[in-house]
Amino acid sequence: MTTIEQAPANWVGQSLRRKEDPRLITGSATYVDDLTLPGMLWMAIVRSPEAHARIVSIDGSAALERPGIKAVYTGEDMRDLLAPLPMAWAPPGVEQKTPERWPLARGKVCHVGDAVAMVVGDNRYGVVDAAGDVRVEYEPLPVVVDVEEALKDTTVIHESLGTNRAHDWSMGGGDIEQALADSDVVVERRIVNHRTAGAAMETRGVIAEFRGGELTVWSSTQVPHLVRLFYAVQMGISEDKVRVIAPEVGGGFGSKLQVCAEETLCAWASKKLGRPVKWIETRSENMAASHHGRDQVDYVRMGAKSDGTITAFHAKIIQDLGGYCGLLTPMIPELGAFVMTGCYRIPAVKTDITGVYTNKYFTDAIRGAGRPEMTHMLEVTIDQLASELGMDPLELRRKNFIKPEEFPYETPYGITYDSGNYEAAFDRALEIVDLDGFRAEQASLREQGVLRGIGFSTYTEICGLAPSRAVGPSGFGLGIGLYESALVRVHPTGSVTVFTGTSPHGQGHETGFAQIVGDRLGVDPQVVEIIHGDTATGPMGLGTYGSRSLSIGGVACAHAAEKIAEKCRQIVAHNLEADAADIEIHDGRFSLRGDPEKGMTLAEVAGCAYIDATKMPEGMELGLEQSLIYDPTNFVFPFGTHVCVVDVDPETGKVSVLRWVAVDDCGPAINPMLIDGQVHGGVTHGIGQALYEQVVYDDRGQLVTGTFLDYALPTAAEVPSFETDRTETKSPSNSLGVKGIGEAGTIAATPAVVNAVIDALRHEGISYIDMPLTPLRVWQALEEARGRGGGPRGSEQGVELPPQGEGSAGSGPTIPEGGAA
Amino acid sequence: MGRTVPLQVTVNGEPHRSEIEPRLLLVHYLRDELRLTGTNIGCDTSNCGACTCHVDGEAVKSCTVLAVQCDGAEITTIEGMSGPDGALHPLQEGFWAEHGLQCGYCTPGMIMAAADLLARHEGDGPITEEEVRKGLEGNLCRCTGYHNIVKAVQAAAEAGRGVTA
Numbered sequence: 009m010t011t012i013e014q015a016p017a018n019w020v021g022q023s024l025r026r027k028e029d030p031r032l033i034t035g036s037a038t039y040v041d042d043l044t045l046p047g048m049l050w051m052a053i054v055r056s057p058e059a060h061a062r063i064v065s066i067d068g069s070a071a072l073e074r075p076g077i078k079a080v081y082t083g084e085d086m087r088d089l090l091a092p093l094p095m096a097w098a099p100p101g102v103e104q105k106t107p108e109r110w111p112l113a114r115g116k117v118c119h120v121g122d123a124v125a126m127v128v129g130d131n132r133y134g135v136v137d138a139a140g141d142v143r144v145e146y147e148p149l150p151v152v153v154d155v156e157e158a159l160k161d162t163t164v165i166h167e168s169l170g171t172n173r174a175h176d177w178s179m180g181g182g183d184i185e186q187a188l189a190d191s192d193v194v195v196e197r198r199i200v201n202h203r204t205a206g207a208a209m210e211t212r213g214v215i216a217e218f219r220g221g222e223l224t225v226w227s228s229t230q231v232p233h234l235v236r237l238f239y240a241v242q243m244g245i246s247e248d249k250v251r252v253i254a255p256e257v258g259g260g261f262g263s264k265l266q267v268c269a270e271e272t273l274c275a276w277a278s279k280k281l282g283r284p285v286k287w288i289e290t291r292s293e294n295m296a297a298s299h300h301g302r303d304q305v306d307y308v309r310m311g312a313k314s315d316g317t318i319t320a321f322h323a324k325i326i327q328d329l330g331g332y333c334g335l336l337t338p339m340i341p342e343l344g345a346f347v348m349t350g351c352y353r354i355p356a357v358k359t360d361i362t363g364v365y366t367n368k369y370f371t372d373a374i375r376g377a378g379r380p381e382m383t384h385m386l387e388v389t390i391d392q393l394a395s396e397l398g399m400d401p402l403e404l405r406r407k408n409f410i411k412p413e414e415f416p417y418e419t420p421y422g423i424t425y426d427s428g429n430y431e432a433a434f435d436r437a438l439e440i441v442d443l444d445g446f447r448a449e450q451a452s453l454r455e456q457g458v459l460r461g462i463g464f465s466t467y468t469e470i471c472g473l474a475p476s477r478a479v480g481p482s483g484f485g486l487g488i489g490l491y492e493s494a495l496v497r498v499h500p501t502g503s504v505t506v507f508t509g510t511s512p513h514g515q516g517h518e519t520g521f522a523q524i525v526g527d528r529l530g531v532d533p534q535v536v537e538i539i540h541g542d543t544a545t546g547p548m549g550l551g552t553y554g555s556r557s558l559s560i561g562g563v564a565c566a567h568a569a570e571k572i573a574e575k576c577r578q579i580v581a582h583n584l585e586a587d588a589a590d591i592e593i594h595d596g597r598f599s600l601r602g603d604p605e606k607g608m609t610l611a612e613v614a615g616c617a618y619i620d621a622t623k624m625p626e627g628m629e630l631g632l633e634q635s636l637i638y639d640p641t642n643f644v645f646p647f648g649t650h651v652c653v654v655d656v657d658p659e660t661g662k663v664s665v666l667r668w669v670a671v672d673d674c675g676p677a678i679n680p681m682l683i684d685g686q687v688h689g690g691v692t693h694g695i696g697q698a699l700y701e702q703v704v705y706d707d708r709g710q711l712v713t714g715t716f717l718d719y720a721l722p723t724a725a726e727v728p729s730f731e732t733d734r735t736e737t738k739s740p741s742n743s744l745g746v747k748g749i750g751e752a753g754t755i756a757a758t759p760a761v762v763n764a765v766i767d768a769l770r771h772e773g774i775s776y777i778d779m780p781l782t783p784l785r786v787w788q789a790l791e792e793a794r795g796r797g798g799g800p801r802g803s804e805q806g807v808e809l810p811p812q813g814e815g816s817a818g819s820g821p822t823i824p825e826g827g828a829a
Numbered sequence: 830m831g832r833t834v835p836l837q838v839t840v841n842g843e844p845h846r847s848e849i850e851p852r853l854l855l856v857h858y859l860r861d862e863l864r865l866t867g868t869n870i871g872c873d874t875s876n877c878g879a880c881t882c883h884v885d886g887e888a889v890k891s892c893t894v895l896a897v898q899c900d901g902a903e904i905t906t907i908e909g910m911s912g913p914d915g916a917l918h919p920l921q922e923g924f925w926a927e928h929g930l931q932c933g934y935c936t937p938g939m940i941m942a943a944a945d946l947l948a949r950h951e952g953d954g955p956i957t958e959e960e961v962r963k964g965l966e967g968n969l970c971r972c973t974g975y976h977n978i979v980k981a982v983q984a985a986a987e988a989g990r991g992v993t994a
Contacts, residue, residue: 025925032933033921033940035867035907042866132861133852209871209879209934209971258869258934259971291872514932514972681928688974689931716876716969724962724975753974 019523019533023681026519027533037256040213040228045284048215049078051274052135053287054125054142055297056117059153059367059709060165061146063115066125071138077129078281080142083112086276091242094267095333096487099342104175107166107365109332111269111276117146118165118331119369120711121296123269128277128285151367151709155305155328158366165331165365174329174363175338179345180322181420182356187320191311195393200778201381203303203328203703204696205713206374207721208513210258211289212298216274223279224251227271230264230511231551234335234488236543238267243275254541257513261693262373263298264513265553266335292714300703301374303328304341304381310389311356316399318408320356323348323385327363330370337372338363339486344378347470349419350386351430351647352408357420367709373553375693376754379469384779387465387759391766392775401763402438405466406431416740425468425645429673432735434466437649437671440731446653454771459656460666461768464649465760471555471748472644472741490556491639493547494564496525496572498632500618502611503535506568509549510561511541515750516682517557521565523678524744528569529576530593531610547635555646555748558678563742564638571634573598576613582625583608583616644739646747648672650691650756652764661787663699663765665728670756673735674747684732686749691730694757696722702780769793838899840865841909849896855889856880858896859906867907867937871969878968881938881945882906888945890938890967907937910944919985920944929981931972942968943982956986 031037054066068080092108108114113124125142129135150163158165158172165172188194215226223245229235232252240247257264274285289298304327311320325341345359394401410417412429419425441462450460473479476489493509506525510517517540522533529536539545549561573593580598581588590601599607608616616623617632624630653667670687677683700720704712713719738745758779765781766774773793777785833848840863847862859865859882868891871879875890882891883905910918920940923929930936946964950956956964961982962975970978 023928026928028933029925029930032930032936033907033917033924034911035865035937037933038866039869039934041860041870044861132857133850207971209877209932209969210869211871257932259932261971291874291877516931685928685931685973685977688976689972690974692974693971715874716872717874721969721971723967723969724965724979727975729958729979730974730976 019526020678022523023679024519024523024533026516027522028516028518039210039256039258040215040226041288043215043226043255045215045217048284048286049128049130049281050132050135051277051285051287052127052139053123053270053293054127054139054144055293056113056120056122056124056146058117058146058148059120059151060149061117062149063113063117063124064145064147067143068125070143071127071141074134074138074141076131076134077127077138079128079277080125081112081277082125083110083114086110086112089242089272089276090244093269093272094238094335094487095337096335097339097485098481098487099177099485102175102177104338105169105171106174106333107169111272119367120709121293121369122331123297126273126277128281153366153368153705153707153709155326155364155366158364159326159362165367172365174333174365177342177361178359179421180358181422184320184322184356184358187356188309188311188322191319192314193393193396194309194311195389195396196309197389197392197776199306199308199385199388201302201304201306201384202779203300203371204374204701205295205300205703205719206261206263206298207719208259208261208263211291211294212264212268212270213288214271214274215284215286216271216278217284218275218279222249222251223275224253225271225275226253226255228257228264229254230257230260230513230553232511232541232543233509233549234551235267235271239275242272251544254511257541260513261375262301262377262553265373265551266299291716295714295719296711297369299334299370299372300330301371301377302381302697303371306381306385308385308389310393312393312397314397316397316404316407318352318354321348321354321386322358323382325359325361327361328368328371329363329365330368331365332370334370334372337370340371340373340378341381342378343470344382346421346423347379347468348382348386349421350383351410351428351466351468353410355420368705375690376751377554379751379755380694380758383465383467383755384759387467388762388776391763395770395775402464405464406434423470424642426642426739426741427737428468428645428647429735429737430466430647433647433671433673434649436733436735437651437669440669440671440733441651457658459658459768461654461656461764461766463652463760463762463764463767465756465763466649467752467756468645468647469752469755470643470645471751472559472640473554473556474643475641476639489639490550490560491637492556492560492564493549493635493637494561494568495546495635496565496568496633498529498572498610498614500614502531502609502614504529504531505537505539506565507539507546508561508565509546509551510557511549511551512557513552515552515557515686516679520558520678520682521562524562524566525569528566528573529610530596530598547637555750555752559644559739559742559746559748560638560640562678562746563744564636566744567638568634568636571636572632575632576610578625578628579613579616580608583623640741642741644741644747646672646674646749646752648752648756650760652760654761654764654768656765656768656786658790661783661785661790663781663786665695665726665761667731668728669731670753671733671735672749672752673737674749674752675739675745676736677734678746683734683749687732687753688730690751690753691757692722692727693754695727695761698758698761698779699781700726834897836896836900838902838904840904841906851895851897853896854892855894855896855899856891859891865906865908869934869937871934876969877935878942879935879938881941881968883941883945888942907940910940919988920982923981923985923988927977927981927984929973929977935968935970939965939968939970939978943985947982947986950986956983958983
């Protein structure tokens, strides 16, 4: 393919105001709940109050007597579905035991919030009233909530599987046990990476209309094409008769990377009743029945030579799957495992992952998906290793960094890091923070009783999902390749419409992609419209998640635009009687190199292609349109250094984040303003997990954090302004050199916070505290360290605090009996 | 629908008379009856503030106010913030210029809360970062990390026009 020789880069690189914003700031955007169709009915779902129970009977008669109620359906009524809800990962050579998950429970419930019936009626409030009248008799079963307890199989949740153990997955490189045995120091730690919620501000919502044999669905989703594909499988409607639209989507963070039960329920009910059916999730439903994230118990061991050379890193991960598997549930820790070496040269690495069912809602991808957990393990363990070696944790990192000249770098895992310059980002961060000044201030504050700490996190992540051969059915085992599509259409007047298979929900693709296409066609991004989230308008696409949109979808748009530009050059050359190789984009025109007065605008070229065919080269097809699918050859690996400064209140244990420095490298910036925005939000998400957010179930499987009253998201008052900067290392994986930035902040953040708190407390004898670092946990650690015992172990929201991660050099293995093999 | 009661309100300068269920929430009245869908619902427990609008000049979370409580009131929603010619309110301009939004779902409520905050701000000096952060504590955003929201509100205040429409 010919590319434009002179890349004008007029629009790329600029912090253009977003094209999306006018509709959003005036209240005229259209989210799912803003839509009303003629004759539309409402659906409410009856959800289980039991964590584990057999369904004895369901009686909807009282509900049906209420005015306006059209139907009550149970799982038994939906036996005509052709398939259960999907789990899309079948790793070759690994036995993954997956229970069937139906949109409405069949026979038993496995977590609080499991859907047992739906009520459909003509009034928003009326269906909720009626749902309360559906009488469900349950026979409660023993409940298992703790993931390590579940491994014992005393209570088996899915009888058909015979065990709660879903799968064991091991991967690594080098001889881990030998490397650990040969190490001078081995640090061991049990780390709980607790359960969190995606908590997009817009909950999920669906409207389905089955009419004239065709199904149209509006869903607040990150993956409209996957939803359509699955409708075809589950309801037996051919894809050409299904249209899925993701209208304005109010945030996702992975929580809408799902094929949802409620999508099926609305469509099935609409087909049955001949009316459109709408469901809008309440926040309490969202907390109970939109997938959660994280939730692992990790046992890590890191070995090093006494000079600080890291020799081995081993992680045994016990993953809490919850009661079922969602679309990607069991593969989340594996995604993290691919970057378990982080920014370091570690010759021996191994991950042993065990997935386990418990009586909780299922976990799945939430911003970072496996990579925040792995980065947390790695970065808090490195700080502990530095402490045990008596080394500066920064020098320890620097000593073990993969050097810029070593890229592309093949890790012991067999993954090839595309490019990196870890020291450059690290040095830039150090330059911004003024560490010497900080240490002096810290010492003087400590004398005054103020506990201030600084924490570092250096990360690399794997994104740009993904090379289809590597991740597809014959590779890593996903049920589909993760290519991306673009269709670029130049209109007769020279304006441009671009259809992308990505499905943004706040990231700003309409602006950033327009900048990319604008440069390549010599037009202002204002006349480039980016259309997304509608399966009827563009080619098959895979959606937005995994920081993939720019490096896959954006690159697809660039390639399609470049192909059109090449055609434009030939048309212009024909009209100027010049050579196409001499036509370049200059000042918004395709013009003759060296004589820019001679040239044509895109509108004039379009006039040839659509209006006056005599001006086209002989034999050239009319029109200016290009559709293509781009499949990358490798992943991309963004990286960076984040620094957090905290104060810990010695009396209450409250942690305050005072300062945040983020130096990220995601390759060349398309729109720097959008990058900064992603970092701000990503870091805040990580601060939330580190300090405040936790999904809590009690020992009977009751959800304690069912609303935002109990699930504490950070507010503006809890976070500082962020100091962001960038280094720029191109990726050789794609022609734009770009990487990804959507998840970077979240991946980097939690260890930076924890390391900062430990830096403030290490002189008190505290070497680790599990997240979330609530005032209670920190205060308790301080009390215990100061020999005051801390009293009985406290509780959070009525649930006893879990045992604190223990273990250090020489303390022996802490792998549980029957734990990960 | 059961028993109904009469309601008379003025929304964005336009008078409305309706017969409504006594239990109808203000936010559902605005969204479903008047089709003013700019006001969003994020939580049902008055934590997130996505549903913030102004009732008689004060910011309220309309998901926890009954519509009947507003009988006779003057209500302003996000749709009433721009000028009649479509000119943006300084806060709308500020959010756009400073990239104070991503998915946009919290934005209408955030703008309405910020307008109330600026209207109540006392003192001659510019509103500080800390005042904005504390003042917007009742509005959640999952996308922006608040950094640019704070800048947007300060920019609007600095424009000297950050008052309730």
